[in-house]
Amino acid sequence: MEITAAFYGRFSTDRQRETSIADQERVCDVRATAIGFRIVVRHTDEGVSGSTPVAARPGGKQLLADALAGRFEVLLVEGLDRLSRDMVEQERVIRRLEHRGIRIVGVLDGYDSDSSARKLHRGMRGLINEVYLDDLRAKTHRGLAGQVSRGMHAGGLSFGYRTVPVEGGNRLEVNQEQAGWVRWIFEKYANHGWSVQRIAHELNRLKVPALRGGTWSVSVVYGHPQRGSGILNNTLYIGKYIWNRSQWMKDPDTGKRVRIDRPVEEWITQDLPELQIVSDEAWERAKERMTRTRAQGGPGRAPITRTLMSGVLKCGVCGGPIIAWNKVMYGCSIRKDRGRAVCTGVSVNRDKVDDLVLGIVRDEILTPEAIDELEQEVRRLMSVQRRESVQAQADAQRKIEASQAEIDRLIDAIAQVGISPALASRLQAAESELAVLQAPSQERKQPELKMRSMANIVARYRTMLENLDEILATDLDRAKELLREILGQPVIEKDAEGHVWVTLDKEKASMLSHEADSTFGCGGRI
Template structure:
């Protein structure tokens, strides 16, 4: 007696086709796909292993959670067949067609079938048609991306708001698409921030005042008002921070000017964005009602310009954006003591009473610590035989590489566990075991933890990519260290070249030492 053939059903709804009643509901299109696939599997006598469903994802998005779970389960041979409505529902990328449908699936013993376009890897005769479908889908993605960009660029140039969410202080006009109207509740806070700054209050002080009153920050405000706003989950994520105040005070949107296009996509195949030069931004004046009058705006900009003058004319702070708090990870800010000396301090400590225990160090002391450590390393390193240096270098990097890969693997396993838990809860909801509200309550923590881990995976992958580039470039430490031995002082160029970042702690009350952890660029 042969084993029962198990089939995995994969459904996907693209963002532009969505038709949802609420965030937790499947779209009609997804439901139709499920019905079609279930009926087909029943007619073939196949046992349904699981239904994998991605709602609001494009065919070029490789971060689809159900899609990646499907691939993981396929590699583990949990089923024999993958069934889709069309090949494009699985992917629109020719690269993935070749990698999985024509490459790995046959190795794993997985048959791929799509109903509408008759793709079937059991039929070797239609391989070329599958490849042509993949190529056509690839062209479709590129053309669609160009068309969308053209339309959005035209609307931006004409001053229409493009974006899922309005800037804090505004909301989308329900009657005119692309027009913003004032959200009076949030606008009051915006006016207060500008007024306080014009009266001499600092950005950190303003953030602290808002936090002491329990005023939700812009991202939390969106969430509280029912907007489907996604943000990385982190400690104190509902608090106002220095940078939120800083960004608000220099945003021309608050005087009625539409400013967009600050970031642009890297490629139509990814959702990653990169900053665009300021002269490439789209700026149209007088597109909506101003929250801040021109007189107050000009006064605030004048104060910002005065406060933003560098520590010494024409220079930038020695450790600017290089030092981070050892306890909360936030970038430390430079301040000036009454005796004229510069020191670095974690601004998060003053944002809220329990946000961070604080880190603090004077710039001269940190400079001396860096020079001392650099000289110590040069003495120890340059005495070593070159072959021994290279072996040590490679071994150290390989150990770090394995550690980072292991960390990513651990995170991904936990993500898979949360994904499985969410899916099981959803199935219980569909079966009527859980009510809609119970499902939302129970799955909320799973979703939060899953998003947190996905952020950690992305951050760790960046570290791994940087490390692997170092391994490819080889050991260049000798040249660097020889160039900067016996230093007495640092300058900004040296700091940029040698230092990735520095973690600084709080002075030990007994030893009087400040914990310092230097992460070098070599």
């Protein structure tokens, strides 16, 4: 009988020619032919780190999907490091695949799921692979530190500069065109009192290219004062270069890379006056205003409240998320952050949208099909409750009988050999245990499970839905997930006549009419 197999290949960077996909595929094809496997599935990931979770890679995700669907019996890889260089992730993936009955063969490292020493083998390979990553990380960091000590650029290009190749590496130099815009930003912020939002909007209106050709946002202009990010917080603009302020580490729970700030004593700081773009006076004025603004609750403060529909709705113009602009209005986050030059966007009254969308949700979960599903679930739960109650009574009765039997044995022992302190103590303890076991049993000898009528349950269900907004607000993250499951992702859009519509994925729509005072009121129905 022919055995079906899958090939999986991965490499991290374009420089890894010796482990290119073609080379990996070639050695796996040779092994498959020699053993008699037929490769029916091929998945690859190019330019993906071995520390990235398999399910977070495009090819890895497809591989796992094919495995769960039973499309192959054997997985061929060049080595276990192609699956993962993280011991925990490697073990998790291998166990998942082998639990599905899939044999894993590492062609070059000799791993084979059929081997009795497989756990020892993969444990050693996992340790070697993880140490390799740590060693590579340390060597890369040491090399970058050496470049910095020699006055070279170690990555992380800022707006206002460009790199020029020199002997031994790359150096920074001022990009005069961009430097003019840096000075313009500081001038508008420090001297003219412009908000960072207005600055970002104006840069986009003037079509000034951002560093990587995108558009300007509040975060690009303002950044983070403690991290030294953003135009207004970048010390390089006053000729002070700081390197090694932070590092990126993978969160073991989510698999995502998160930024970790390093201690100040690990920073490497250099004075490079030739790279100064902004005067010391302009820098200080900007910092003074920034301090005042943060004290007044401006940029840098976390949002005071979170709203139910923020992130659930999306803009019909640019596709960006709809957020709470203020206590009254929802609007496009892209328009708010980057300006009308990037997205003309829409805005709509929060209360009216909440009422409208929650009304749709209520109708959706009160359909005959939903009520029927509710009834089935209630009956299932009641059935489980009955079984558990019967089992609990049986367990309690067995414990009572066992305790009574122990008391009888102790009494027999006392009758034969006489009472002793040890026997008396044990008999007293056994009688106490029996009293505890019998007390609840006597209180409810035959517990009667009373199931409310289905009509009462549905009535209570409807009553709860009247306060749906309050119920959902108790766990916003979970509520947003449920809303997306029911609604998909509703779109807020405006038609040619100025009417604003909430359009659902399931071809449901409701109109909010455009009033004269530029707010939007609910003027239609589902």
